[in-house]
Amino acid sequence: MILGAGTAGTMVANKLRAKYTPAELDITIVDQDDQHHYQPGYLFLPFGQLAPGQIVRSRHSFIPDGVNLLLCGVQRVDAEAKQVHLRNGGLLDYDTLIIATGVQARPEATPGGVGPEYGKSVHNFYDLEAAERLQEAMRTFQGGRLVVHITDVPFKCPVAPLEFTFLADAYFKDKKIRKKVDIVFVTPLDGAFTKPVASRELADALKKRNVTLETDFAIAEIDNERKEIVSFDDRRIPFDLLVTVPLNMGPDYIAESGLGDDLNLVPCDQGTMRALAHPDIFVLGDGGTLQTSKAGSVAHFQVDIFMENWPQYLAGQQLTHNFDGHANCFIESGDGKGMLLDFNYETQPYTGTFPLPVVGPMALLKETRANHWAKLAFRFVYWEFLIKGRPLPFTADMYLMGKNIEGPASGTATADLFKGLFSKAAKSPSKVAGTAAKARAKAGRGARPYTAKPTEPKAAARAAAGPSEPVPVYVAQKGVDSTADPATVLPDPIIPKF
Numbered sequence: 001m002i003l004g005a006g007t008a009g010t011m012v013a014n015k016l017r018a019k020y021t022p023a024e025l026d027i028t029i030v031d032q033d034d035q036h037h038y039q040p041g042y043l044f045l046p047f048g049q050l051a052p053g054q055i056v057r058s059r060h061s062f063i064p065d066g067v068n069l070l071l072c073g074v075q076r077v078d079a080e081a082k083q084v085h086l087r088n089g090g091l092l093d094y095d096t097l098i099i100a101t102g103v104q105a106r107p108e109a110t111p112g113g114v115g116p117e118y119g120k121s122v123h124n125f126y127d128l129e130a131a132e133r134l135q136e137a138m139r140t141f142q143g144g145r146l147v148v149h150i151t152d153v154p155f156k157c158p159v160a161p162l163e164f165t166f167l168a169d170a171y172f173k174d175k176k177i178r179k180k181v182d183i184v185f186v187t188p189l190d191g192a193f194t195k196p197v198a199s200r201e202l203a204d205a206l207k208k209r210n211v212t213l214e215t216d217f218a219i220a221e222i223d224n225e226r227k228e229i230v231s232f233d234d235r236r237i238p239f240d241l242l243v244t245v246p247l248n249m250g251p252d253y254i255a256e257s258g259l260g261d262d263l264n265l266v267p268c269d270q271g272t273m274r275a276l277a278h279p280d281i282f283v284l285g286d287g288g289t290l291q292t293s294k295a296g297s298v299a300h301f302q303v304d305i306f307m308e309n310w311p312q313y314l315a316g317q318q319l320t321h322n323f324d325g326h327a328n329c330f331i332e333s334g335d336g337k338g339m340l341l342d343f344n345y346e347t348q349p350y351t352g353t354f355p356l357p358v359v360g361p362m363a364l365l366k367e368t369r370a371n372h373w374a375k376l377a378f379r380f381v382y383w384e385f386l387i388k389g390r391p392l393p394f395t396a397d398m399y400l401m402g403k404n405i406e407g408p409a410s411g412t413a414t415a416d417l418f419k420g421l422f423s424k425a426a427k428s429p430s431k432v433a434g435t436a437a438k439a440r441a442k443a444g445r446g447a448r449p450y451t452a453k454p455t456e457p458k459a460a461a462r463a464a465a466g467p468s469e470p471v472p473v474y475v476a477q478k479g480v481d482s483t484a485d486p487a488t489v490l491p492d493p494i495i496p497k498f
C-alpha cells in the first residue's frame, strides 16, 4: 500500500510493478486528487517562464497497469491493525505500507501568515495557486523592498528561495527597474546555506547581485498592518512585497495516526527509510526525518536503495543497502545560468566538476550555462524518466570524483564508481556496504552503534521457514544534522540596518 502518488510514490509504484507481477505483489496507491504537479515548475511560474499547463498532469498517465489507483484522502493509519482509513469511510488492509505523502506549505502556521495582506503583498510559491498569484504581484511590482524569507527548516528544495532571489534580480534588471528594488534575503540559518563552502559561495552570489543577507531570523509574526516581518529577538524588516517559504509540514493524518514528530515527519532510519517504530512501514520522499535535502533527486536515490533492500525485506532478512543522503540540486541563478550542488550526509557541497573530473560538463557551485540547461531539462527527465521509474545515469551513492574536497568527506571513490557501473559483482549487498564502511573509515568516522530492529511477524515467519541466504552484515549509516550547524557561521555576517 503506497500513500501518496507524488514523486516518490509514483516512482516506487512503477519500479515495483516492473519487477513483480500482480500475482506476486498486489500494489495499491492512494492520493487525494488526480493532479500530479511538477513542483520545481512553481519557481518559474512567478516569472512567466512556465504556464500551469506545463506543470500539472493527470496521475493516471503515470501509474502503470496492474496498480490500483484510489483517489481519496487518507484520514488515518492504524499501524497496529495495519489498516488505512480513508476520508470517504473506506478501510484498506496492508501488509507493508509506504508513506509517500511528502510535506506541504502551511502559511497559517505563522502568526499573520494568512492575514489581510495574504495574496496582496504577502506571497509564496510553494503551491500552484500561490505561485500564480505571485506572478501577478511580480508583474505589477514597480519598486520598493522585496523580502525573500524562509520560515524554518526543513523545507522542500532548500535552494528554491535562493533561486527565486537570483531570478528576481534578473527579472527586475530585464524590466529596467532593478535600481528601484531593494532585495533582502532573510533566513533562520546562520548563513546563505547550511554548510560552510556552499554558504560562502552563495553569500558571494547574493552580494554580487547587491542582495542583503539577514541571518538567524526566527520569525515571530508577519505584521500585516505595518507590513513587517518580526523576529523573536525583535528585529523588524519592512517589506513592500514579501515572498516567504512557509513552514513545511507533513499531512495531518500523520499526527492523527500517532506516527510523526511535531512537524508530522515520520521518524525513520537514515539508511533504509524504515519507520523506527514500525518495521512494516517505509517513508519515501520528503515525509521522513532523513537529515538531507527534501528534493525529487533525493526521492529518486532513496527509491533506488529501497528497491535494492526490498528482496531482503521480503525474505525477512536484515536490510544491508544504505542510503548515504545523496542530494543533487540545480540552482537556477538567472541570466541563462545555473549552479549545481552535490552532497550527502557526510560530505558538504564542494566546488569542482560533475560528473567527470576537469571536463564536467557541469560545474559545482559555479554559475554556468550547462547547469542552466540541465535544470531546464529536468522537467522532461521528471515526466519521462524519473517518475516512470526508468533508469537514469545518476548513482544513488554520491561519488567524490571531480570534487575539490575541503574537509571530511565520504562517498564512492572513483575506482568503486567504475566497478559499480560496469561490474555486476559490485552491486552485491556486501560490496555496497563495504564501500560505505570504507568511505567512513577514510573520513575517520566509525559506524554509529546499531540496535537491531524487530522484524515484523510475517517476515519473521518467512525467515523462520528458512531463508536461503545467510543474513548479511548491517552497516549503519551515520546521519548528520542538516539544520543550522555551528560550523557554518560566516566570518563576516552582513547585518543590514533597517
Ligand SMILES: Cc1cc2nc3c(=O)[nH]c(=O)nc-3n(C[C@H](O)[C@H](O)[C@H](O)COP(=O)(O)OP(=O)(O)OC[C@H]3O[C@@H](n4cnc5c(N)ncnc54)[C@H](O)[C@@H]3O)c2cc1C
Pocket: 003, 004, 005, 006, 007, 008, 009, 030, 031, 032, 033, 038, 039, 040, 041, 042, 043, 072, 073, 074, 075, 100, 101, 102, 103, 125, 126, 127, 156, 157, 160, 251, 253, 284, 285, 286, 287, 294, 295, 296, 297, 298, 299, 329, 330
Ligand atoms: C518550489 C519548489 C521547487 C522545487 N524544486 C526542486 C528541484 O529543482 N529539484 C528537485 O529535485 N526537487 C525540487 N522540489 C522538491 C520536490 O518537488 C519534492 O521534494 C518531491 O516532490 C517530494 O516527493 P514526495 O513524493 O515526497 O512528495 P510529493 O511529490 O509532494 O507527493 C505527495 C503526495 O501525497 C498526496 N497527499 C498528501 N496528503 C494526503 C492525504 N492526506 N491523502 C492522500 N494523499 C495525500 C499529495 O496529493 C501528493 O500527491 C521543489 C519543490 C518546490 C515546492
